[in-house]
Amino acid sequence: MTTFSATVPPLEQSRELRTAVPGPQSLALAARRTSAVAGGVSSSSPVYVARASGGVIEDVDGNRLIDLGSGIAVTSVGASAPEVVAAVARQSADFTHTCFMVSPYEEYVAVCEELGRLTPGSHAKRSMLVSSGAEAVENAVKIARRATGRDAVLVLDHAYHGRTNLTMAMTARAMPYKTGFGPFAGEVYRLPTSYPLRDPAGMTGEEAAARAIDVAERTVGADQVAALVVEPVQGEGGFVVPAPGFLPGLARWARAHGIVLVADEVQTGFARTGDMFASEHEGVVPDLLTLAKGIAGGLPLGAVTGRAELMDAVHPGGLGGTFGGNPVACAAALASFEIYRRDDLPAAARAIEATVVPRLRALAAEVPAVAEVRGRGAMLAVELTRPGTLEPDRAAAAQVAAACLSSGVLVLTCGTWGNVLRLLPPLVIDHALLDDALGVLEDALRALPR
Structure with a gap:
């Protein structure tokens, strides 16, 4: 088990990939998991975490990923908030x-x-x-x-x-x-x-x-x-x-x-x-x-x-x-x-909405699979359907989430049909970090079949 002392410096709030995602140490942990953890316990990401701070997760291979999930809206004040x-x-x-x-x-x-x-x-x-x-x-x-x-x-x-x-x-x-x-x-x-x-x-x-x-x-x-x-x-x-x-x-x-x-x-x-x-x-x-x-x-x-x-x-x-x-x-x-x-985090959530929603709605005009961009504050979603219909496209959501992960951005999916991308960034996320993550998400959405 990896341990860190109190003298470990704060985790840099930037995205950096040192290996493919998942890396060799994450893959080794996944192999150990199969003989110890019940098969009914699943994980949406194959990345194993070593540290997390603010809006960044560092995995056991030293990769730093931008966290747009917050442990499903849990670390709203940031991961490992000093207070x-x-x-x-x-x-x-x-x-x-x-x-x-x-x-x-x-x-x-x-x-x-x-x-x-x-x-x-x-x-x-x-x-x-x-x-x-x-x-x-x-x-x-x-x-x-x-x-x-x-x-x-x-x-x-x-x-x-x-x-x-x-x-x-x-x-x-x-x-x-x-x-x-x-x-x-x-x-x-x-x-x-x-x-x-x-x-x-x-x-x-x-x-x-x-x-x-x-x-x-x-x-x-x-x-x-x-x-x-x-x-x-x-x-x-x-x-x-x-x-x-x-x-x-x-x-x-x-x-x-x-x-x-x-x-x-x-x-x-x-x-x-x-x-x-x-x-x-x-x-x-x-x-x-x-x-x-x-x-x-x-x-x-x-x-x-x-x-x-x-x-x-x-x-x-x-x-x-x-x-x-x-x-x-x-x-x-x-x-x-x-x-x-x-820190007036309700206002911070509204500022995240004001940044994210216009960008993704503009993108929706060029990506036919985007049926709707919706949400409030820092609880935002993109629903994906087969172009020209309301038929849910679960595969497209999975493809986008996987593409984001391979580029160092953690995006979750949800929805009755599994066809919705959900964005739950920490409310304290740095603006530059959010901008970087949105760029990765936009590229992944643009790569969907037309």
Whole structure:
């Protein structure tokens, strides 16, 4: 195992290839992996990491790659942010674990206080801390069911909410997330979402909301619904931004019928879309928010934050978990919150959008495979289809991602059909680094068959 001392100099924020990608050391690790790591655990990149800093990953062969994935929107404050590293070191020296349910500590309380201040709405709030986004979603459903006395959970088409049994039921895509893992938890019902590229021409957000509500009322009944769980911008389903009016329409309906509106902001939260939370773009105030990914600078932490009367409806001992709100992860979160504030990272996300979107939309005019460039802030996507159609082109997305990787830029794919390129750069990425990465991406897109 490679180790580095505290005297290792900061990682240069530039792209440099010293070997082919993947290099010999990465290939050697891949060979070791086959006899030790379960085959069901996959990696989208064959590159093995030695160091990461800011917006750059250095692999075990000494190649420096520009990171447009941020560990799936996790290292938003930059990989190995010095403030986060320092906070982790300080907390680790004091204690690494006691279990908040046994011996509580201030760091857990402080994170919950911050979440109450940061999340939308001026109402009284409470929070609970967990270790992952899926765990947060599970607990949000538990809270909603307990508070309402109802069972049904509504989710949207193209949704992704996690890999546990309940969250697999809530997730739309079968492969690779659900196939062969059933039976799934019951009382989960799927509604049509707003997908402007693929909706009937001219459909407004209000009309898409009415369509979803009609399905809910006909097939479930509003009085049976505990929670409506929505991603304000869909993540794994393709970075789908709903038409204006869709989310407010669903929120009004939920409120009118005593349904708990849960915003799954696991991927969209913490400045990623240009506001601290994506719900804020249309003034939607969720009853509960599920949070993770960008919360703690790379350490495993998640949360449910919401209305005090809902959160406190659960009996003592009904919420918790051994590692939830680990003190080291809490320290990292508190340091990350300060970076979001100090450096105005919502504005940084908007600046990334202002740089990336015009360039890629201009390119779309010359690359027929680009069906749409969309997204908000630093959560951006390019959907690829067979030219002249809306038929998803998964192979084209894979080709572009592979071409970028071979040139030293890490780009992720997503989407129900695997045909969407997603861009999730760290919010602190250097402008020159982003410009370099975009040039590589543009070349890869231009190389697609016409």
